[in-house]
Amino acid sequence: MAVSIILFIIIFFVVVVSHEFGHFIVAKKNGIHVVEFFVGMGPTLFSFYKGDTKYSLKLLPIGGACVFEGEDGLQKEKGELSEGAFPNAPVWARFSTVFAGPLFNFLTAYVMAIILVYNCGITLPEVRTVYEGSQAEEAGLMEGDIITKINGKNIHLGEQVTLITQLNTKGESLQVTYLRDGQKYKTVVKPTYDESTQRYYMGIGVGSYLKCNVPQTFQYAFHTMKFYVETTVKSLEMLITGQLSKDDVSGPIGIVKVVDEAYDYSRAYGVLDVALNMMNIALLLSVNLGIMNLLPLPALDGGRLVFLLIEAIRGKPVPAEKEGMVHLAGMMALMVLMVLVFFNDITKFF
Numbered sequence: 001m002a003v004s005i006i007l008f009i010i011i012f013f014v015v016v017v018s019h020e021f022g023h024f025i026v027a028k029k030n031g032i033h034v035v036e037f038f039v040g041m042g043p044t045l046f047s048f049y050k051g052d053t054k055y056s057l058k059l060l061p062i063g064g065a066c067v068f069e070g071e072d073g074l075q076k077e078k079g080e081l082s083e084g085a086f087p088n089a090p091v092w093a094r095f096s097t098v099f100a101g102p103l104f105n106f107l108t109a110y111v112m113a114i115i116l117v118y119n120c121g122i123t124l125p126e127v128r129t130v131y132e133g134s135q136a137e138e139a140g141l142m143e144g145d146i147i148t149k150i151n152g153k154n155i156h157l158g159e160q161v162t163l164i165t166q167l168n169t170k171g172e173s174l175q176v177t178y179l180r181d182g183q184k185y186k187t188v189v190k191p192t193y194d195e196s197t198q199r200y201y202m203g204i205g206v207g208s209y210l211k212c213n214v215p216q217t218f219q220y221a222f223h224t225m226k227f228y229v230e231t232t233v234k235s236l237e238m239l240i241t242g243q244l245s246k247d248d249v250s251g252p253i254g255i256v257k258v259v260d261e262a263y264d265y266s267r268a269y270g271v272l273d274v275a276l277n278m279m280n281i282a283l284l285l286s287v288n289l290g291i292m293n294l295l296p297l298p299a300l301d302g303g304r305l306v307f308l309l310i311e312a313i314r315g316k317p318v319p320a321e322k323e324g325m326v327h328l329a330g331m332m333a334l335m336v337l338m339v340l341v342f343f344n345d346i347t348k349f350f
């Protein structure tokens with residue numbers, strides 16, 4: 001477990017630093033003064049100054065921040081802001097600075113996807129098996145068919161087909177577009193319910209391995225990252241609609257357990273396999289952090305972007321004290337949520 005904790009800390013560090021570095025580098029480019037760049041939360045383990053910015057590492061691996069001068073609006077009333085303060089920058093400079101955090105998470109995820117696809121290849125959505133008597137057989141699907149669309153959605157990976165069937169909890173008919181000998185065909189498959197697994201199946205086995213060349217690596221890395229984005233968005237939707245419960249949500253403890261399981265499984269295959277499995281987890285977490293921060297909620301980057309858009313439309317900012325109160329309330333709610341997730345992890349795993 002000690003090794004897994006260290007691996008989790010490394011993953012956390014990479015994901016959070018990439019996010020905060022996005023804020024940092026764009027802020028610097030726009031001449032915005034960064035007061036502090038820190039990773040973690042709680043008591044400071046160590047810190048140092050470089051130029052006019054303080055760099056800190058904090059105890060708890062649950063976040064980080066890039067703090068800009070005057071971004072909370074409190075100093076503005078005192079008239080203590082310098083020329084490089086956040087409120088003094090043009091609205092689109094502030095917008096790009098805030099948006100850069102999530103953007104860098106997606107860029108980091110894409111780089112990780114490139115490394116993973118180059119080393120591991122991908123699974124194509126090729127039909128490998130058509131089960132006898134299945135609805136897929138009745139619909140005319142055959143081994144070797146390559147699925148290109150389901151219900152109008154483009155399909156590039158075998159995992160996409162699996163996910164769509166898993167999420168088809170009502171057994172709705174699926175409109176399938178596929179290639180056979182270079183010709184495009186369409187059919188409709190009505191999934192069959194399996195009592196033993198309590199889910200619907202099309203009646204096919206999908207997936208053929210492709211070792212990607214360089215152009216394919218960049219292409220399928222994008223599709224891989226996009227698949228993680230779609231999976232995360234769908235998970236959020238299911239959580240909001242009640243299709244997922246609190247037990248499906250994990251905080252740091254839950255993630256450490258996932259890292260530990262991946263490490264135990266992969267270590268027998270060598271260091272490279274461990275590294276690739278950890279990178280896969282980091283890719284998912286980077287996408288998650290990017291999407292979560294784009295949610296239009298107070299205290300998150302998405303909430304700040306909403307206020308900046310309002311300012312751009314109105315031609316003047318929302319009063320600093322009002323925006324500050326909204327973000328403060330959001331931060332308090334976020335801290336309460338983090339505590340609840342932490343205790344939920346404890347009850348699940350201990």
